[in-house]
Amino acid sequence: LQKLIHLLQATDDPLIQEQALITLSNSAAFSVNQDIIRNLDGLSVIGRMLSDCVPKVKEKALNALNNLSMNIKNQEEIQVYITQVCRSVESAPLNSDLQLAGLRLLTNMSVTSDYHHKLISSVPCFLSLLSEGTERTQIQVLKVLVNLSANPDMTRHLLRAQV
Numbered sequence: 001l002q003k004l005i006h007l008l009q010a011t012d013d014p015l016i017q018e019q020a021l022i023t024l025s026n027s028a029a030f031s032v033n034q035d036i037i038r039n040l041d042g043l044s045v046i047g048r049m050l051s052d053c054v055p056k057v058k059e060k061a062l063n064a065l066n067n068l069s070m071n072i073k074n075q076e077e078i079q080v081y082i083t084q085v086c087r088s089v090e091s092a093p094l095n096s097d098l099q100l101a102g103l104r105l106l107t108n109m110s111v112t113s114d115y116h117h118k119l120i121s122s123v124p125c126f127l128s129l130l131s132e133g134t135e136r137t138q139i140q141v142l143k144v145l146v147n148l149s150a151n152p153d154m155t156r157h158l159l160r161a162q163v
Contacts, residue, residue, distance in 0.1 A: 001027060005042045014054040021049065021060035028067035034074055043068060043077045050084050055098050058088065062101035069108040079115045082106070086122040095134045103129075103140040110147035116154055119144070123161040131163070 004020045004027075011017060024046065027033045037043065046068070049061035062085065068074045085102050092099035109115050129141045148154045 001033060001036050001042070002040050005037070005040050005045050008045050008049065014052075014057050017049065017052070017054075017057045018060050021046065021057070021064050025060065025064035025067050028064060028070075031071065034068055034071040037068060038071070038074050038077065043074060047078070047081050050081055050088065055092075055096075059098045059101045062088070062098070062105050066101065066105040066108055069105060075109060075112075075114070078105075079109065079118065082109060082115055082118040085109075086119065086125070089129075090122065090125045094129075094132060095137050099129075100136060100140055103137070103144060107140065107143040107147065110144055113151040113153070116148055116151050119148060120154075120157045123148070123157055124163055127161055127163040 001024070004024055008017060008020050008024075011020075024037065024042065028037060043065070046061050046064050049057055050065075052058050052061070065078055065081065069078050085105055089099055089102040089106065092102065106119065110119060126141050126145055129137055130145070133141065145158070149158060
C-alpha cells in the first residue's frame with residue numbers, strides 16, 4: 001500500500017495513476033487496509049487526484065475515496081473534499097461514470113448528518129439530476145436526498161431549493 005501511494009505521488013502517467021487508484025480502491029474493501037491507507041497519508045494523496053484534468057483518474061480517485069469512506073475516521077479527513085466532489089458532480093457529463101462516482105461518495109458521506117451543511121448549495125443540482133438523469137443517476141441522487149431528508153435541519157433547504 002505504501003508503494004502504491006508513493007507511486008501515485010511520483011507519476012504523472014494517467015494510466016499508472018488509474019491502475020494504482022483501482023488497486024487502492026480494491027484494497028480499501030478491507031477495514032484494516034482503510035486504517036493503513038489513512039495512516040500512510042493516502043487519503044490526501046488520493047484527494048489530490050480529484051484535481052486531475054483526466055476524467056478517468058478523477059473517477060478512480062472518487063471510487064477509492066468512496067470505499068475508504070466506510071470508516072468514520074476516514075470520513076473526518078475526506079469531508080474536506082465534499083465541496084470539490086459536489087462541483088465535480090455538477091460539472092460532469094450527465095449520467096457519466098464520473099458523476100455517478102461522485103454521487104456514490106456523497107451518499108456515504110451523507111449517511112450521518114455531520115457533513116450535510118456542506119451539501120446545501122448542491123441541492124438544486126441534485127433535484128435537477130433527479131428529473132434529467134437516467135434511472136441509475138436518479139437512484140444515486142435519491143440515496144443522497146434520503147440521507148439529507150433524515151436531518152430536520154435540512155428540511156428548509158430541501159423545500160426551498162430552486163430547480
